[in-house]
Amino acid sequence: xxxxxxxxxxxxxxxxxxxxxxxxxxxxxxxxxxxxxxxxxxxxxxxxxxxxxxxxxxxxxxxxxxxxxxxxxxxxxxxxxxxxxxxxxxxxxxxxxxxxxxxxxxxxxxxxxxxxxxxxxxxxxxxxxxxxxxxxxxxxxxxxxxxxxxxxxxxxxxxxxxxxxxxxxxxxxxxxxxxxxxxxxxxxxxxxxxxxxxxxxxxxxxxxxxxxxxxxxxxxxxxxxxxxxxxxx
Ligand SMILES: [Zn+2]
Numbered sequence: 001x002x003x004x005x006x007x008x009x010x011x012x013x014x015x016x017x018x019x020x021x022x023x024x025x026x027x028x029x030x031x032x033x034x035x036x037x038x039x040x041x042x043x044x045x046x047x048x049x050x051x052x053x054x055x056x057x058x059x060x061x062x063x064x065x066x067x068x069x070x071x072x073x074x075x076x077x078x079x080x081x082x083x084x085x086x087x088x089x090x091x092x093x094x095x096x097x098x099x100x101x102x103x104x105x106x107x108x109x110x111x112x113x114x115x116x117x118x119x120x121x122x123x124x125x126x127x128x129x130x131x132x133x134x135x136x137x138x139x140x141x142x143x144x145x146x147x148x149x150x151x152x153x154x155x156x157x158x159x160x161x162x163x164x165x166x167x168x169x170x171x172x173x174x175x176x177x178x179x180x181x182x183x184x185x186x187x188x189x190x191x192x193x194x195x196x197x198x199x200x201x202x203x204x205x206x207x208x209x210x211x212x213x214x215x216x217x218x219x220x221x222x223x224x225x226x227x228x229x230x231x232x233x
Contacts, residue, residue: 019170020133020167020170021060021166021170021225022059022061022062022133022136022166022167023060023128023132024127024130024132025122025126025127025128026126026128028123028124028125028126029052029123030123031051031089031090033048033050033051033089035047040087041073041075041086041087041092042072042073044089045094047089048092049063049068049071049094051094052093052094053226054068054226055094056071056095056096056099057095057121057122058093058095058096058099058103059096059138059154059159060133061096061159062225062226063096064225064226070096070097070098071095071096071097072095072100073094073095074094074095074099074100075091075092076092076121077091077107078104078106078107093121098153099152102152102153103119103151103152106119112147115143116142116143116144117144118147119144119147120145125144129141129142130142130144130145130148131145131148131149133163135163136159136160136161136163136164136166136167137155137160138154138155166224166225169224170221170224170225173220173221173224174221176217177217177221180210180213180214180217181214183210183213183214184207184211184214187203187206187207187210188207190203191204
């Protein structure tokens, strides 16, 4: 799920208040893409990328931060054990190469299943009920979450550092957008109250600059974490 911008400046811009682009979804994902039945599972990658908003379903890394070539197709049920699902869209997920290589051929055995040990996926499970982000670190909230954090090495120190840096940069970009929005509103008010044609013209020129600055700040945020989530219809 893409990020949503915090509305209004009242929430402040401390890192814990800004949208964390890595956060786990709070609802199950319902697949929307219906790709043709490719024989080679790799051909599903563009659909999976769109389906899962360019984020690894397990660690939530954004491919715009690491490059699409660092991402691939994960077989949730490994193809060695479930060969018939090798090119079955419902078994395929968008996944960073790092998570994919840690996950490998994992499938819980009966003993593990009895203990609630498995790796959750966003279509069958509510990821948020298993793992949550606290700034750049993943904390587990279930046995399956603990297993996943550990077996996919989700809190590898350089990764935590990278995510924390991104969250801070998002916070800063958000603060600048808030500031720029306020400036635009202030100047708009002044334009309405202008007492002469000249004053109005001068203020309108300032307004154009302020609007340009706002657009620049929004673009900075887009470059960092992608376009905002479209408003719900
Ligand atoms: Zn990953």
